[in-house]
Amino acid sequence: MxxxxxxxxxxxxxxxxxxxxxxxxxxxxxxxxxxxxxxxxxxxxxxxxxxxxxxxxxxxxxxxxxxxxxxxxxxxxxxxxxxxxxxxxxxxxxxxxxxxxxxxxxxxxxxxxxxxxxxxxxxxxxxxxxxxxxxxxxxxxxxxxxxxxDSLMFMITPEAAGLKVGLLTDHVAVKDVAAAITPELIEKKINIIYKTLQQDFRVQQPKIAVLGINPHSGDNGVIGKEDEEVLKPTLENIRNNGKMVFGPYSADSFFGSGNYKNFDAVVAAYHDQGLIPFKTLSFGNGVNFTAGxxxxxxxxxxxxxxxxxxxxxxxxxxxxxxxxxxxxxxxxxxxxxxxxxxxxxxxxxxx
CATH class of the missing domain: 3.40.718.10 (Isopropylmalate Dehydrogenase)
Incomplete structure (x- = not known):
């Protein structure tokens, strides 16, 4: 040191x-x-x-x-x-x-x-x-x-207990997002966030929230099947391996309700889903950190x-x-x- x-x-x-x-x-x-x-x-x-x-x-x-x-x-x-x-x-x-x-x-x-x-x-x-x-x-x-x-865009605010947002996909066209999100990608990105919270932010037991891919996290398959068929089973598998990972949460109300304050980090499915609320809440003081x-x-x-x-x-x-x-x-x-x-x-x- x-x-x-x-x-x-x-x-x-x-x-x-x-x-x-x-x-x-x-x-x-x-x-x-x-x-x-x-x-x-x-x-x-x-x-x-x-x-x-x-x-x-x-x-x-x-x-x-x-x-x-x-x-x-x-x-x-x-x-x-x-x-x-x-x-x-x-x-x-x-x-x-x-x-x-x-x-x-x-x-x-x-x-x-x-x-x-x-x-x-x-x-x-x-x-x-x-x-x-x-x-x-x-x-x-x-x-x-x-x-x-294995890099990951991780947006953070200056406060020690502030907002931290990671992305499953970053500079990917919206039309390609759903196909890009695979169980392997989800596990890889969450593992990066988990490790960076421990080694870079002194969080011993990270608690991570994951936002749904589709509106209302798919509404049980009514609005797209990716949340039911890809995201939910992958998150369950990660939880079974001992990590505190929760979701998927409906993105439209997650930040406005203040629910993000209950977690050490939030994982968004794609760029604007995570960065619009992040920059709205912290513009001018936020930092982009390349984790991983x-x-x-x-x-x-x-x-x-x-x-x-x-x-x-x-x-x-x-x-x-x-x-x-x-x-x-x-x-x-x-x-x-x-x-x-x-x-x-x-x-x-x-x-």
Missing amino acids: KSAEKIKLGVSIGDLNGIGSEIALKTFEDPRMLDFCTPVIFASAKTISFLNKRFKFDIKFQGVEDASQAIEGKVNVVNVWKETVPINFGEEDKVAGEYSFKSLEAATKALKEDHIDVLVTAPINKHNIQSENFNFPGHTDYLAKELEG LKKVRTSPDHGTAYEIAGKNKADHHSFKEAVFKAIDIYRNRMEYMELTKDVLKKQGKKI
């Missing part, structure tokens, strides 16, 4: 034409943030200098060639590129997509090589980043491939917001919460691993 040294927190800069760079720099403009971590921004000193002046920030940053050279007590900028990059705030263009990938690629490599401890990703544009090297619907799938894990990976990655709960980009109007609180959550999760995970090692030693098992 990091004790003497502060956690090295990598930042991929996102789409330069959006608000990602603004919210990242607003976060680290506060010198008190350096008490919690050593920030490492993957961009270039030239780009950050331009943004510093554009937004009238007064950030004293340190340019480095490699994340391993990051200096504690400084905002570090890794020179991923050296050329001048045209920044056209509010516009979607291919150049911005190319540089958002360059930043993400370099940050992910540093994370894999342990030159940074955690990664916070600023928003990308899922369209203009597409290329031969990035053919994914978003960060989550790219990181799952690069970091060799060996490394810690978080991001703010919003996109590039081209409509306000470059105007110094962006609210940075979600990004700031993503920074704090990445630090908290990393420390919780390291502590969990140490405790697990101690238990195995006492049991005489090999680590």
